[in-house]
Structures are given as structure tokens and as C-alpha cells.
Amino acid sequence: MKKIEAxxxxxxxxxxxxxLNEMGVQGMTVTEVKxxxxxxxxTEIYRGSEYTVxxxxxxxxxxxxxxxxxxxxxEAIIKAAKTGKIGDGKVFVxxxxxxxxIRTDDRNNDAL
Amino acid sequence: MMRAQMESIxxxxxxxxxxxxxxxxxxxxxxxxxxxxxxxxxxxxxxMLLSTGLVLMMxxxxxxxxxxxxxxxxxxxxxxxxxxxxxxxxxxxxxVFGYSVAFGEGNAFFGNPAQYFFLKDVGTTPNADYAATIPxxxxxxxxxxxxIITPALISGAVAERIKFSxxxxxxxxxxxxxxxxxxxxxxxKGGYFNWALGGQMPVLDFAGGTVVHISSxxxxxxxxxxxxxxxxxxNEPMMPHNVVYSLIGTGLLWVGWFGFNAGSALNAGELAxxxxxxxxxxxxxxxxxxxxxxxxxxxxxSVLGVASGMVAxxxxxxxxxxxVTIPSAVIIGLAAGVGCYLxxxxxxxxxGYDDSLDVxxxxxxGSIIGMLLVGVLASVEVNPAIAATYQAGGAxxxxxxxxxxxxxxxxxxxFTIVLxxxxxxxxxxxxxxxxxxxxxxxxxxVGLDLSQHGERAYNE
Numbered sequence: 001m002k003k004i005e006a007x008x009x010x011x012x013x014x015x016x017x018x019x020l021n022e023m024g025v026q027g028m029t030v031t032e033v034k035x036x037x038x039x040x041x042x043t044e045i046y047r048g049s050e051y052t053v054x055x056x057x058x059x060x061x062x063x064x065x066x067x068x069x070x071x072x073x074x075e076a077i078i079k080a081a082k083t084g085k086i087g088d089g090k091v092f093v094x095x096x097x098x099x100x101x102i103r104t105d106d107r108n109n110d111a112l
Numbered sequence: 113m114m115r116a117q118m119e120s121i122x123x124x125x126x127x128x129x130x131x132x133x134x135x136x137x138x139x140x141x142x143x144x145x146x147x148x149x150x151x152x153x154x155x156x157x158x159x160m161l162l163s164t165g166l167v168l169m170m171x172x173x174x175x176x177x178x179x180x181x182x183x184x185x186x187x188x189x190x191x192x193x194x195x196x197x198x199x200x201x202x203x204x205x206x207x208v209f210g211y212s213v214a215f216g217e218g219n220a221f222f223g224n225p226a227q228y229f230f231l232k233d234v235g236t237t238p239n240a241d242y243a244a245t246i247p248x249x250x251x252x253x254x255x256x257x258x259x260i261i262t263p264a265l266i267s268g269a270v271a272e273r274i275k276f277s278x279x280x281x282x283x284x285x286x287x288x289x290x291x292x293x294x295x296x297x298x299x300x301k302g303g304y305f306n307w308a309l310g311g312q313m314p315v316l317d318f319a320g321g322t323v324v325h326i327s328s329x330x331x332x333x334x335x336x337x338x339x340x341x342x343x344x345x346x347n348e349p350m351m352p353h354n355v356v357y358s359l360i361g362t363g364l365l366w367v368g369w370f371g372f373n374a375g376s377a378l379n380a381g382e383l384a385x386x387x388x389x390x391x392x393x394x395x396x397x398x399x400x401x402x403x404x405x406x407x408x409x410x411x412x413x414s415v416l417g418v419a420s421g422m423v424a425x426x427x428x429x430x431x432x433x434x435x436v437t438i439p440s441a442v443i444i445g446l447a448a449g450v451g452c453y454l455x456x457x458x459x460x461x462x463x464g465y466d467d468s469l470d471v472x473x474x475x476x477x478g479s480i481i482g483m484l485l486v487g488v489l490a491s492v493e494v495n496p497a498i499a500a501t502y503q504a505g506g507a508x509x510x511x512x513x514x515x516x517x518x519x520x521x522x523x524x525x526x527f528t529i530v531l532x533x534x535x536x537x538x539x540x541x542x543x544x545x546x547x548x549x550x551x552x553x554x555x556x557x558v559g560l561d562l563s564q565h566g567e568r569a570y571n572e
Contacts, residue, residue, distance in 0.1 A: 044351060045410055047420055047470060048457030051349040 001096040002070035006061045008081040008089040013059050019080035028063040039087030066109050150238040153245040159380035160246045166371025167257035174368050178361025181354040182469050186559025187272040188569040194267030202260045214295040220304040222293045241301050243378040262324045268469030269332030272342050276564045277547045285539045290532050295323050307502040314502040315524040316486050319376035321431025321479040322528040329476020330529050334536040341466035343556050362419040369426045373433040386494050387433040390441035397445025398425025402453045424452035428478035432486035440489040451481050487521035488513045
């Protein structure tokens with residue numbers, strides 16, 4: 001099992017969700033997050049006082065998938081979230097040891 | 113405010129005063145032919161009661177929203193409280209002795225506190241010295257709204273770090289030592305600067321350039337310096353938490369200011385219309401000039417900038433509103449937008465003080481500009497009373513725009529700066545030694561809403 005964490009531009013959330021749904025991904029967790037990478041922040045000016053806003057709003061999608069479809073899912077996310085401009089985000093993939101579904105006690109791939 | 117009284121006196125039955133002053137410009141009212149005492153005009157009283165309400169609306173919710181939007185989420189309630197509590201505290205102070213010190217008969221510097229103690233003898237019979245066609249009580253109520261909003265303006269400089277007890281103590285002392293005497297000197301009978309009622313140096317201040325805006329602006333600057341910067345200023349971002357509140361507040365302030373300035377005519381006559389026009393066009397011009405300078409220097413015209421320009425234009429025209437033509441008001445407004453923009457950006461960053469909500473930059477600098485410009489731009493056509501009411505050595509002196517009047521205005525401005533600056537410094541020292549000025553660093557970081565009042569503005 002792999003966990004995919006994708007940090008993307010908020011307005012791309014709908015596209016990414018649809019792309020994952022189409023390839024059969026059945027669930028995901030979405031969190032509104034803030035952060036910065038190479039895009040850095042932006043400047044806001046209130047009555048002449050300039051403030052640098054370092055942390056920009058992003059959306060983090062987390063989903064855990066069977067090994068065989070994880071790479072395909074990452075490709076789908078990248079395709080859907082790409083604008084080609086700085087600040088598109090990142091995708092991280094890690095291994096998951098165990099998974100349970102609380103309602104049925106299903107384990108691992110059955111629980112996903 | 114008293115600058116209107118030639119008209120008021122005239123509109124009542126005091127023909128003798130009128131003729132004696134030799135101003136035969138207005139027709140004597142047919143209603144005012146007989147009986148001895150002054151008569152209330154229902155029309156004037158209606159306008160003055162409405163104006164009184166409008167001026168209170170400037171404090172709540174006008175200033176409450178304007179200031180409340182500019183602070184951070186954790187200090188919204190405390191900032192609003194700084195204005196809200198004064199509606200209660202200043203009303204009581206005014207009732208007990210404030211009105212008497214400001215408008216009682218005394219010397220050139222303050223009125224007799226016993227004369228109207230607990231508003232004794234302030235009934236419905238007009239006080240012909242101040243406003244001959246409205247109940248004395250209406251005049252008292254109208255003036256009360258000024259003593260509420262003036263110290264509330266100061267609160268913008270102490271926001272997000274002052275102890276609530278220290279704030280209250282400071283305001284009560286400041287109003288007693290600075291506001292009431294200054295009010296008497298400019299508008300009270302026999303006041304030193306009162307050109308219309310036996311003053312010694314004629315100063316044009318229609319609705320409160322010295323009394324309200326310069327006095328509070330300078331006090332704010334001294335408070336900001338003595339209180340010190342907010343923790344993290346200027347490196348940490350301290351952005352307004354809700355600019356929308358501030359914009360709603362701006363609208364309420366603008367509308368309320370019609371009561372403040374046009375109401376200062378103290379009747380519903382021509383002068384009220386003149387002051388209304390000057391107020392409106394100055395605010396409009398200042399909004400445009402602030403936004404233009406910001407657009408040129410920073411690349412974008414900000415919404416808060418337009419709102420700040422409006423308030424700057426309103427504060428700046430305040431002393432001039434009943435004395436200047438519409439084109440002069442536009443000139444004053446344009447100067448206000450540019451001058452106040454530079455004050456809140458360049459001046460503040462050069463000296464590094466944390467006047468958190470720019471009270472000095474907008475109200476102090478604005479009204480200094482207005483006080484000086486009215487010395488040059490005051491027009492006899494707008495306010496015929498300034499032609500000859502003031503007398504020096506038995507001869508009438510015109511107060512229309514001139515070098516001499518400019519210097520009178522300058523002296524009054526300097527006097528106000530020194531009085532409010534020195535008194536604020538001493539009062540702050542006293543408050544610091546007794547209750548302490550600032551909350552501790554932990555309370556400041558939690559925010560004043562929780563640490564001073566045990567509440568939060570936004571739950572869930």
C-alpha cells in the first residue's frame with residue numbers, strides 16, 4: 001500500500017478529484033494548508049505598510065491506494081494539477097504498513 | 113459652533129443685538145416680533161436633535177467598526193470597547209461637571225464647574241449666547257457627543273496593548289485637563305480663542321479642528337511613543353482582520369460628519385448647508401488624492417486607502433467647514449489626502465512610532481492642515497458673521513483669509529499641540545506609576561479580548 005500526499009493549488013482540487021475518481025480511486029482526505037516553496041509569498045499593503053505574506057494557501061490531498069495503481073494515480077494527479085507555473089505543488093509517496101476499516105474490521109487492501 | 117450665533121440671535125427676537133452689531137443682512141423673522149425671552153424654533157431643534165444623533169452614530173457604530181476592523185482578531189472587542197465605554201463614561205462626566213467646565217461662564221480658560229453642576233439650569237429655554245433658537249438642553253446634548261468621540265479617537269493609538277484600567281484613567285484625566293478647557297477656550301463664552309463671544313485672540317475653528325482632532329491626534333502620538341510598540345511591530349505582519357468592517361465604519365463616519373459639521377451651525381439655516389457642502393466635497397477630494405498618490409507610489413489604489421482618504425478629508429475640513437466655499441473645500445480635501453498619506457507612511461516609518469491605527473497621521477495632521485488653510489481661505493460670503501463680529505480696540509476686525517488670520521490659526525495650533533502633548537505626557541506618567549500602562553507580554557500575545565475582558569469576538 002502506498003500513501004499519496006499531493007499539495008496542489010486550491011483551484012485545481014476539483015480537477016484532481018475528478019481525475020482520481022475516473023481511475024477508480026474511491027476515497028481521499030482533503031485539508032486546507034498553508035506553506036511556501038519556490039513560489040515564496042506575496043506582498044500586501046495596508047495604509048502604506050507593506051507586509052510579506054510567506055505562507056500561501058494550498059490544498060493537501062491524502063489517499064492510500066494498493067501498490068498496483070499508485071503510480072497511475074500520481075500521474076493522474078500531476079496531469080490534472082499542472083498549470084506549468086511556479087507554485088503548482090508537490091506529490092509525495094510513502095509506504096503504508098497496515099490499514100483497517102473500522103466498520104467491518106477489513107484489513108489492508110480490503111480496507112482501502 | 114458659536115460662529116453661527118449671529119444668525120441665531122438674529123433669527124430670534126433679540127433685534128437690539130442684531131442692530132447694534134450693524135449686520136443688517138438677514139430679514140428679521142416675523143415670528144420673532146413680540147415677547148421677551150428667546151423662542152425655540154421647532155425646525156432648528158429638529159435638525160439639531162438629528163445632528164446630535166448623527167454625531168453619536170460616528171462613535172457607535174462608525175468608529176467602532178472603523179477601528180475594530182483594523183486590528184487583529186484577538187483584539188477586536190477590546191478596541192470596540194475603547195469607544196463603547198466612553199458613550200457611558202463621558203456622558204456621566206459631562207452631566208456631572210464636564211458641560212459646566214466647557215460652557216459655564218468663567219475665565220478665558222475654563223468655565224465655572226458649579227454653574228451647571230449636574231446640569232442644573234440646563235433646561236429648554238435657549239441659551240442665547242450659544243444657540244438662541246434651540247433648547248439649551250439640545251445644545252448640551254449636541255456638545256456631549258463631541259466629548260464622547262474625541263477621546264475615542266485616541267484609542268486607535270493605544271490599541272492591542274493598553275491595560276483597560278489605564279485607558280479609563282487616562283481618558284478621564286485627559287478630558288478633564290485638556291478637552292474641557294480647550295473646548296471652553298474655543299467655543300465657551302469669554303473663551304480665549306472665541307472670536308464670537310468675547311475672546312482675546314480670534315481663531316476660526318468651526319467644528320473642532322483644535323478641540324477635537326488636533327488635541328486627540330497629538331495625545332495619540334504621545335500615547336503611542338510612551339506606550340511603546342506592540343510586540344513584534346513592525347516586523348511581524350499585523351494586518352487589519354476585517355477591512356469590510358472598516359469600510360462600513362467609513363460610510364457611517366461620513367454620514368455622521370454631516371451632523372458634526374453642518375450641525376455645528378447650531379441651526380437649520382444657510383450656514384448648515386454651506387458646512388454640509390464643504391464637508392462632502394472635501395471628503396470626496398481627499399479620497400481621490402490619497403488614492404492617486406498611493407497608486408503612483410505603490411502601484412495599486414487600495415480600498416482601505418480610499419476609505420482613509422475620506423476620513424482624512426472629513427477631519428481636515430472640520431475646522432473650516434462653516435467658513436469656506438466649495439472650491440476651497442476641494443483644495444483643502446486634496447491637501448488632506450496627500451498630507452495624511454505621507455504622514456501615515458513616510459512620517460511614521462521615519463520616526464518608527466507605533467500609532468497603530470494612525471490617529472495622529474489622519475486626525476492630527478489633517479486638522480493642522482485644515483486649521484492653517486482656513487486662515488487663508490475663510491470667506492465672508494460663506495459666513496458673514498466673520499466680517500465684523502470680532503472687535504479689537506473698539507473697531508471691528510474681519511477674519512476673512514489673510515496673513516494675520518493665518519498666524520492666529522498657527523498660534524492656536526501650536527497652543528493645542530503643546531497643551532495636549534504636555535498634559536498627555538504628565539497624565540501617562542501618573543497612570544504608569546499608579547496602575548501601569550501596558551498589559552504584560554503574555555496577555556498581549558493572548559490578545560486583549562481574552563486578557564482584559566474574558567471574551568472572544570469570534571467563536572466556532
